[in-house]
Amino acid sequence: MEGPHAPRAVPGFELVAPASVEEAIAALRAADDGGATAIAGGTDLLLDLDDGRLAPRRVVSLRRLPWRTLDWLDGALTVGATLPLRSLEDDREVRRRLPGLWQAVHAVGSVALRHRATLGGNLGRSAPASDLIPMLLALDAEVDLVGPRGERRVPVDDFVRASRRTALLPGELIRSVRVPEPRPSAYLWQRVRPANDISQIAVAVAFSPGRRHWSIAVAGMPPRPALLPDVARDLGDGAPSDAALTAAAARASRAVPITGDQRASEEYRRRLVGTLLTRAVRAVPFEGGRPL
Amino acid sequence: MTETVAHLTVDGAPADLAGMPDDERLLDTLRWRLGRKGTKEGCRTGDCGACTVLVDGRSTLACLTLTREVDGSDVTTIDGAARDAELSRVTRAFAEAGALQCGYCTPGFVVALAGLLKERGRAAPLEELLDGLQGNLCRCTGYAAIVRGVALAREEAP
Numbered sequence: 001m002e003g004p005h006a007p008r009a010v011p012g013f014e015l016v017a018p019a020s021v022e023e024a025i026a027a028l029r030a031a032d033d034g035g036a037t038a039i040a041g042g043t044d045l046l047l048d049l050d051d052g053r054l055a056p057r058r059v060v061s062l063r064r065l066p067w068r069t070l071d072w073l074d075g076a077l078t079v080g081a082t083l084p085l086r087s088l089e090d091d092r093e094v095r096r097r098l099p100g101l102w103q104a105v106h107a108v109g110s111v112a113l114r115h116r117a118t119l120g121g122n123l124g125r126s127a128p129a130s131d132l133i134p135m136l137l138a139l140d141a142e143v144d145l146v147g148p149r150g151e152r153r154v155p156v157d158d159f160v161r162a163s164r165r166t167a168l169l170p171g172e173l174i175r176s177v178r179v180p181e182p183r184p185s186a187y188l189w190q191r192v193r194p195a196n197d198i199s200q201i202a203v204a205v206a207f208s209p210g211r212r213h214w215s216i217a218v219a220g221m222p223p224r225p226a227l228l229p230d231v232a233r234d235l236g237d238g239a240p241s242d243a244a245l246t247a248a249a250a251r252a253s254r255a256v257p258i259t260g261d262q263r264a265s266e267e268y269r270r271r272l273v274g275t276l277l278t279r280a281v282r283a284v285p286f287e288g289g290r291p292l
Numbered sequence: 293m294t295e296t297v298a299h300l301t302v303d304g305a306p307a308d309l310a311g312m313p314d315d316e317r318l319l320d321t322l323r324w325r326l327g328r329k330g331t332k333e334g335c336r337t338g339d340c341g342a343c344t345v346l347v348d349g350r351s352t353l354a355c356l357t358l359t360r361e362v363d364g365s366d367v368t369t370i371d372g373a374a375r376d377a378e379l380s381r382v383t384r385a386f387a388e389a390g391a392l393q394c395g396y397c398t399p400g401f402v403v404a405l406a407g408l409l410k411e412r413g414r415a416a417p418l419e420e421l422l423d424g425l426q427g428n429l430c431r432c433t434g435y436a437a438i439v440r441g442v443a444l445a446r447e448e449a450p
């Protein structure tokens with residue numbers, strides 16, 4: 001057994017796979033000394049371990065927890081934290097009732113990646129260019145957490161803080177994500193390569209038929225994906241007129257959180273955000289001012 | 293530290309994983325521990341698809357998978373192509389289409405496509421199959437021959 005990646009005799013961490021939520025929380029807490037980290041699909045965590053950003057003594061696997069679930073109840077969708085993204089993508093009701101969420105999930109990595117990557121892991125990593133967080137923001141989704149001090153429900157907007165920073169307390173886990181209602185929605189992104197690349201900018205739009213209002217979120221630059229409530233208001237309470245859409249796109253291009261970095265200049269992003277917003281809103285199906 | 297020995301079936305045979313460290317990647321288990329070198333390492337960061345294997349029939353990046361995390365699974369690699377109908381079919385189609393030059397990316401493409409055919413069926417639209425292969429990179433062919441290979445694998449009589 002030779003070569004650059006031949007198995008090593010001494011492992012860098014111990015892996016435990018608790019069979020219950022209580023044990024998982026205890027396992028995360030009990031390693032306070034050397035640090036413990038949860039692993040779901042591992043598609044973010046293993047990269048952080050490889051580049052030395054994280055070096056926990058213990059990794060707590062969530063694979064035996066009963067969280068690979070997907071439930072529709074009274075119109076609300078609840079997705080278990082460890083459900084592989086590919087299973088979320090394969091649910092016909094998700095594609096029909098939350099088309100923007102389907103598009104966002106489909107945009108993540110590749111098929112083989114989505115067979116292991118999870119929604120819980122995406123939120124746990126909290127990447128500025130996450131494809132799922134902007135859509136969850138536009139859908140007013142909430143995160144259900146469970147930890148040493150019990151359970152709590154937090155809006156995604158409060159959960160996500162910055163890159164690798166969330167509202168999770170020590171020992172706390174994401175159990176599921178709740179999307180309150182089906183919404184006509186769309187998700188559009190701009191990248192150099194369609195798969196396994198990070199969006200230079202992405203726009204999530206959703207219309208709430210009950211409250212008759214739009215939600216718009218952008219992602220792709222630090223510190224985190226953000227809602228643009230003023231832009232959403234420009235769109236009015238139904239299918240927007242061309243003038244309203246032009247005003248919204250112009251406002252989005254001026255929006256504060258847009259910055260430049262190595263992936264795209266600020267100028268390019270400002271142009272793109274208006275274009276993607278216009279296309280995304282037009283992609284949401286309306287008939288006679290009512291969502292289809 | 294290792295409480296139990298992990299159990300894996302690789303291409304139909306039980307794998308000997310005694311003494312395996314907890315942090316071992318499936319790619320290293322296959323290539324170095326089990327000596328099955330058909331599965332390739334390209335990037336080790338999930339970007340190229342060269343390491344694709346099937347875990348319980350689903351395409352999986354072996355470089356981004358801890359072996360212990362798939363304890364109890366049935367792993368199929370390119371080395372087991374002869375005993376898997378979809379893998380044999382795709383291998384034949386790629387050979388017929390001349391869908392390779394250096395061949396380094398080929399195991400990943402073949403396994404990923406076989407996985408898609410298992411998931412979506414042989415009647416799946418060509419577009420969907422090509423979309424499902426976006427995570428596989430080839431530095432040689434320019435993809436045209438690979439696209440022909442995919443079309444052949446889809447059409448070829450069962």
Ligand SMILES: Cc1cc2nc3c(=O)[nH]c(=O)nc-3n(C[C@H](O)[C@H](O)[C@H](O)COP(=O)(O)OP(=O)(O)OC[C@H]3O[C@@H](n4cnc5c(N)ncnc54)[C@H](O)[C@@H]3O)c2cc1C
Nearest residue numbers: 040041042043044045108109118120121122124131174338
């Ligand atoms: C090649 C490649 C391409 C990618 N492309 C995209 C892309 O296009 N779009 C995109 O958004 N992302 C992309 N990603 C990032 C990643 O795949 C996703 O963020 C994925 O959803 C992470 O899920 P996971 O289960 O693999 O997370 P893991 O790596 O298992 O976990 C990530 C973090 O979250 C924590 N965590 C996991 N589950 C929980 C839980 N239930 N409770 C609390 N904390 C938890 C972990 O401790 C860790 O800190 C890509 C990654 C790679 C390697």
Ligand code: FES
Nearest residue numbers: 334335336341355
């Ligand atoms: S080696 Fe696994 S994706 Fe490149």
Ligand code: FES
Nearest residue numbers: 393395430431432
């Ligand atoms: S044939 Fe050489 S990388 Fe694809």
